[in-house]
Amino acid sequence: QVQLVQSGAEVKKPGASVKVSCKASGYIFSDYYMHWVRQAPGQGLEWMGWINPISGGTDYAQKFQDRVTMTGDTSIKTVHMELSRLTSDDTAVYYCARAGTTEIIPPVFDYWGQGTLVTVSS
Amino acid sequence: DIVMTQSPDSLAVSLGQRATINCKSSQSILYSSNNKNYLAWYQQKPRQPPKLLIYWASTRESGVPDRFSGRGSGTDFTLTISSLQAEDVAVYYCQQYYNTPYSFGQGTKLEIK
Numbered sequence: 001q002v003q004l005v006q007s008g009a010e011v012k013k014p015g016a017s018v019k020v021s022c023k024a025s026g027y028i029f030s031d032y033y034m035h036w037v038r039q040a041p042g043q044g045l046e047w048m049g050w051i052n053p054i055s056g057g058t059d060y061a062q063k064f065q066d067r068v069t070m071t072g073d074t075s076i077k078t079v080h081m082e083l084s085r086l087t088s089d090d091t092a093v094y095y096c097a098r099a100g101t102t103e104i105i106p107p108v109f110d111y112w113g114q115g116t117l118v119t120v121s122s
Numbered sequence: 123d124i125v126m127t128q129s130p131d132s133l134a135v136s137l138g139q140r141a142t143i144n145c146k147s148s149q150s151i152l153y154s155s156n157n158k159n160y161l162a163w164y165q166q167k168p169r170q171p172p173k174l175l176i177y178w179a180s181t182r183e184s185g186v187p188d189r190f191s192g193r194g195s196g197t198d199f200t201l202t203i204s205s206l207q208a209e210d211v212a213v214y215y216c217q218q219y220y221n222t223p224y225s226f227g228q229g230t231k232l233e234i235k
Contacts, residue, residue: 035224045164045172045215047224061223095171099219106178107219108162112171 002026004096004113011119017084020116022096024077030054031105032098034079036070039115040092050099053079086120093117124148124218128227134235141203143230145216150196153220160220163192163201165212166229172215176201208234 007021022034036048049060053072060068064083072079083090094116097109125148135141151160159179164172174183176192179199189204203210211234216227 044229045166045217045226047222047226050222059222063223097171103156103158107160108174108177108217109164109172110174110183112173115171 002098002111004098004111006094006096006113006116009117009119011121012086014087014120014122016086016120017082018086018090018118019080019082020094020096020118021078021080022113024079024098027098029074029077032100033107034070034072035097035099035109036068036081037095037097037109038092039095040089043092046092048081048094051079053077083118086118088120091118091120123223124151124220124225126216126218126225126227128214128216128230130230131228132231132233134233135203135206136235137208138205139235141206141210141232143201143214143216143232145194145199145201145227147197147199147218147220151218151220152196159195159199160218161192161194161199162217162219163190164215164217164226165210166215167212175214203232206232206234 003025005023010018033050035050038046051058051070058070067084069082096113099107127146129144161179163176166172180192191202213229213231215229
């Protein structure tokens with residue numbers, strides 16, 4: 001069965017960086033991009049960007065362009081999302097979610113990780 | 123960037139009754155070359171990740187009960203739950219995947235009246 005398993009909760013100080021991992025299993029890794037979506041406490045969903053884990057190609061939301069780096073390791077079917085220069089506004093649950101890229105495997109988020117809570121506090 | 127706006131923000135419906143949630147995009151998300159609307163609906167229950175319900179505006183994801191349906195085209199879309207069940211209490215989000223940055227509506231909280 002398809003699973004996306006994320007790394008555990010993190011507590012960081014303002015100005016620090018955080019790296020969240022997402023390990024995929026149960027499907028053909030190369031058939032899907034991996035996206036990152038975050039959700040601040042009590043708030044809605046915010047798309048951060050995607051990575052093609054095979055080519056390493058990325059597309060980031062402009063808001064995060066200069067602070068986010070998404071990488072992949074195909075040998076262990078894992079992707080990472082690193083966010084730098086953290087502020088309290090970055091306190092949120094961060095989700096990875098897979099999406100296809102074609103009409104046959106549409107670019108929608110059909111499987112999600114369990115979420116990783118990142119707390120930024122001094 | 124495409125802005126997605128849902129209405130209402132919250133909704134209370136009696137068990138067994140119909141619930142309708144609206145979603146409007148700031149520009150058309152109908153791709154003319156394939157006549158598909160790049161619109162998805164998700165359900166999120168507390169302390170859980172979102173769950174995909176509907177994509178291409180009206181295609182139900184495998185395993186989703188048929189009381190959930192989506193319709194609309196261009197810029198105006200609706201999610202309907204034909205007969206509300208207790209387990210449908212959740213926040214519902216629409217999302218466009220027409221282009222990046224992908225964007226979500228602000229969410230509609232559905233409760234039992």
